[in-house]
Amino acid sequence: MINQKNSEEAKIDLEREDKQQRLVRLESVVIFSFVAVAVVLIYWGVLQTGYLNGRADNPRNVEEALRIRRGRIVDTQEIVLAQNGGTAERQVREYPLPVAEPVVGYYSLRHGTAGIEESLNSILTGDVEDSWQDHWRSVLNQPQVGQDVRLTIDIGLQANAVQLLEGKRGAALVMGMPEGAIRVMASMPTFDPNLLDESFDELVAEEDAPLVNRAAQGLYQPGNILIPFLTAVALEQQDLTTRDVEDRSIMIEMPALLERRWVSADLIGAWERFGLDQPPVIPLPVQEPVALEVENFAEAVRGEDVFTVTPLQVAVAASALGNEGVMIRPQIVSAVQVEDRWQAFDQTEEALENVIAANTAAMLLTSLSVPEENIVEWEAAVRAGPETINSWYVGLFPATDPRFLVVIVLEDEPNPQISRQIGRRLLQLTLN
Amino acid sequence: MGKKIVMNWIRQHYFDRLQLLLLGLAIAFVLNTGITWSLVSTGEISWQVIGIFTLWLGGILGAFFYLRWTRPYQDPLLFPLAALLMGWGMWLVARLAPNFMWRQVIWVILALAVLVVAAVVPARFRPLRKYPYTWMFGGLLLLAATLVFGVNPSGGGARLWLKIPFLPVFFQPSELLKILFIIFLASYFSQQESLKRLQRPGRRFGRLPYLAPLFLVWGFCVTILVWQRDLGAATIFFLVFLTLVYLATGDLQYVGGGILLLLAAGILAYFLFDLVALRIDTWINPWPEADNRAFQIVQSLYALGAGGVFGKGIGLGFPQYIPVVHSDFAFAAIGEEWGLIGTIFVISCFMVLILRGFRIAFQTKWPFDFYLAAGISVMFFAQTLLIMGGVSRLLPLTGVTLPFVSYGGSSLLISSLMLGLLIYLSDRSRREDQFDLHD
Incomplete structure (x- = not known):
């Protein structure tokens, strides 16, 4: 009777060991799978960000562009020819003096740019060459702020x-x-x-x-x-x-x-x-x-x-x-x-x-x-x-x-x- | 013996401290997220946000202290993890689907109650273990009911919900079926185990006890797939079953065979059902149809790309471009607003939760408990892997929720129920360790 009980316990112990081993294998599967997910996330979030953010059909481009606080364009006496209005999320370009149009041009998300708005776009939007600065700004999620431009126009x-x-x-x-x-x-x-x-x-x-x-x-x-x-x-x-x-x-x-x-x-x-x-x-x-x-x-x-x-x-x-x-x-x-x-x-x-x-x-x-x-x-x-x-x-x-x-x-x-x-x-x- | 008492005391002491610390961190994170969200969305700390946080905190602290009192030997990591994920999910719903915010808060409170009940009440699961077939049959009946009375609260799409009479609430029976399924399997496998132990040496049972249910469950999953078009649920049920068979037998042939069956079903479904074909096609190459059939997955990838390493910060990204972001794509929203740091943190949370689940399974004394703990862990694993892999295009997309985080009452309640059971099991096995002292 004692013998039989002992063999029963030994069997249970053996099974426990088996199960533990299986659980350990399962743990490796879990860890491996989650690491695979993490690797894919790193792929999209680090290696492919340029591609993803650069795609023309990414709606974020428009949203980002809508938030850019574009610089003003002023005439030689600093009378404002173009400036930004609207809300923080939806900036609107305004032209208080449309007679300046041939020089100033226009800035439109739908139709692009013309004139000074086109030729000095990177200054007006505040695109900086220093990518670290740009990075830091995006980390802090600050809106892009452009520089003002003064023309020689009177x-x-x-x-x-x-x-x-x-x-x-x-x-x-x-x-x-x-x-x-x-x-x-x-x-x-x-x-x-x-x-x-x-x-x-x-x-x-x-x-x-x-x-x-x-x-x-x-x-x-x-x-x-x-x-x-x-x-x-x-x-x-x-x-x-x-x-x-x-x-x-x-x-x-x-x-x-x-x-x-x-x-x-x-x-x-x-x-x-x-x-x-x-x-x-x-x-x-x-x-x-x-x-x-x-x-x-x-x-x-x-x-x-x-x-x-x-x-x-x-x-x-x-x-x-x-x-x-x-x-x-x-x-x-x-x-x-x-x-x-x-x-x-x-x-x-x-x-x-x-x-x-x-x-x-x-x-x-x-x-x-x-x-x-x-x-x-x-x-x-x-x-x-x-x-x-x-x-x-x-x-x-x-x-x-x-x-x-x-x-x-x-x-x-x-x-x-x-x-x-x-x-x-x-x-x-x-x-x- | 004396040494063991001391060790246990030290461990308990350490665990208590650790749990408090983790809960404190979770509260700090949720508070910080709530304040940030409030400042970003309204420019001030709104009463609404204070109210939501207070409700959550009250629920969390109430549940925490009650559990500490009734379940002093519980695993120290599980509750703080659940509290954190629920709080995070709450703000995420507030941010992504403000209309559902208060609903989600109520669900979180209810879920905490369910969690406590599940962790405190079970007296060795007698009724559950005794009538596994009845429970399972009941679950299947409910599921069958959705075939007839099923609706989709958001209008179109798969009709997986039942309307609760007289309340503006919908319930998803396939969620309830998850836990019934695990209980059924745990009961079945533990019975097989005691039968096997009784058998005389030399006589073999053969594979029938595992092969028969294999096909049964496969058939069940295919039924779900065919009738409900619920790709996610079908896959999860099947994976859970396969894993438990493996744990019971250690035989990889079952697993291999099962995966073949799964693939066969998948290939068949690819040719038979548009939805499955769509999911597979857009998984292999979403780009040609980025603004059409693959819109959802492409938007999800855009969210991950926009988030980068550090994320945009809550309320500052554009995850709303992903359709149904608040339920199936909550993980992608985290990717956009908390970045890689956030997503990898979420992965780590679930990994810890699942590995703790396995540890609890290992520490259990009874086969039923073992399969229950393992089954719950695997359920969490299958679900999180499917959705996290789905939104990042590691796997084809299947519409399942991210446990605790996504919007959805049924999912939240059942996840909490399962976690409550894990807490119960962890407490009991270590409590029994204490009893061992008197042997």
Whole structure:
């Protein structure tokens, strides 16, 4: 009996040992499984975060973007042109002065960005290069805060320009000299960026293309507006004598003269010299220049061939005449706010290009000046299509040692007098 | 003998301290989470949050002290873990589905009551052990009732709930079936064990006692799968059964065969049921259908990716983009707002809970207790693994809740019931250790 009981107990003990062993194996399965889950979690949470967060269909991107406190855009006197409103979770971009639109552009989650909003996006959104800082911010879950940007634009003057262009299609540019600060960049027709999301489809469909900033992105046949530049080059190549350029008559005589004395290569060389094959260096979306090509030489000399330019390119080229032959680099952004103080916006330090000799430039200034107005100016009417004639105007003031440069282009305006009126009025307003 | 008394005293003393410390940490964490949530959502510490926390704290402390008094030898880790997970889950529901917040608070209080009852009342489970078939049959009847009267409180989807008459409350019989299933198996295997012990040496029973129920349970799970489309429950029941067979026999052939049967059922289901096909397809490659059929799992992965290591902080992420985040995807929400630190902490909590469960099973003196403790632990394991693996795409997605954390009354009550039983078992085996002194 005792024996039997002992063997029974021994059996139970044996079973206990078996069970313990099985439990230990089971424990390993549990630990292994949970470690596998942890490894997969590390895979998604560490190794694949870039992929997951970067996917376009991740709704968090929109949510994050809605929380970014974008920097303000202000004019040269710190009048606010763009700022953020709305709630902490749902920031809304506001444009208190829509006349600044061609420069400021727009920022829309649905339709992207344009203008300064596009070109300085990373500064305005506060994307920092230091990824540790960014990491720390995301660890603390602080909203991304962008930096303010100060433009060279004078919003009062800009409003005047918009008023002068009212009802027309075209562009107006005013540039300070010799520093190159762009005071006005107007483009007509324009639109209210506050209403962009509601009206985007109509804006895209509209024939007049209000979304295009004509001053920096509009391509126009130059017509005779390039004549002073061509003349300067021809003078330096000694294809002309100083007597050929004594007065304003160059604007009328020069095309025929150059047609006789030049070949296509000379023309292309002259364009190249004034940098018309390069996009202006400016922190703003600009139109890529067209190829320097001549299809019909006679028309090309008169600027009515396939070669086209933007008003901004013309302004940069014209600045060489008023700046002793050195082309000025245009500026649109004067400063960026870094921790509550303005820091000058650093542009490229590349040396400015000396395109013509100082005395050549002076000579042309003299021949194109209107002494009673103390102004240097020239204008052009250009056949841009079978039915359309555009007009250009370039003015520099004062005639000696100019401090302001204005460029006007009007579409479908055969009378260059109108361009001149607008340009002169704008120069007057700039001086006041 | 004297040495054993001293050792027991030291251990008890140490355990008491440890338990208090852990509970204190759990309370601190839940309080901190509640305050943070309140500040994030309303900018102030709202009365609502204070009220919820007070209710939880009252429930926790009441249950804790009562259990300490009635079950002094209980495992020190289980209760603080459950308290922590319940508190965490409560804020998670408040954050993810504010409409359900008060309901969840009430469920938590009820669950604590169930936990205490389960830990205190069972007098060796006599009625449970005596009538295993009756209980199981009752459970199956309830389940069958859902086939006829089943509803889904949220409208569409699988109809796994029964409406409780006169109350705005729904109950999920498959949750109740979980514990009945474990009790049934524990009862069955312990009976087999005593039968085996009686057998004369040399005579073999053969495999019939395990093979027959294997097919029976498989058939039962397939039925659940086919009729209810409840992929998660079917898998969990089958895994629990297989593990208990393994613990009883140590024979891996059963496990291998069982897994083959499971795979066979899975493959069949893949071709027969759209839901299963969807889950498998989106598990293998969710990306082509990220905004369509695989939306849920992809959003879950986005949540994990957005959370990174440290998480966004409660209320600061966007887990709401995951459909039904508050029940099936609570773990992904933790991944987004508490990051890897949070998810790995949750994994650790469940791992500790399950391993303690195995330890309790090992310490039990009676076969029934052994299978009960092991079965409960395996149930927790299967459930947590399926949902944590599911939301992280380690496994195909099956809609089960994360015990204690997810929203859902039935799940919370049954999880608490199972944990209460574990606490009871841990107390009893160590109490019996004490009795050993007098042998």
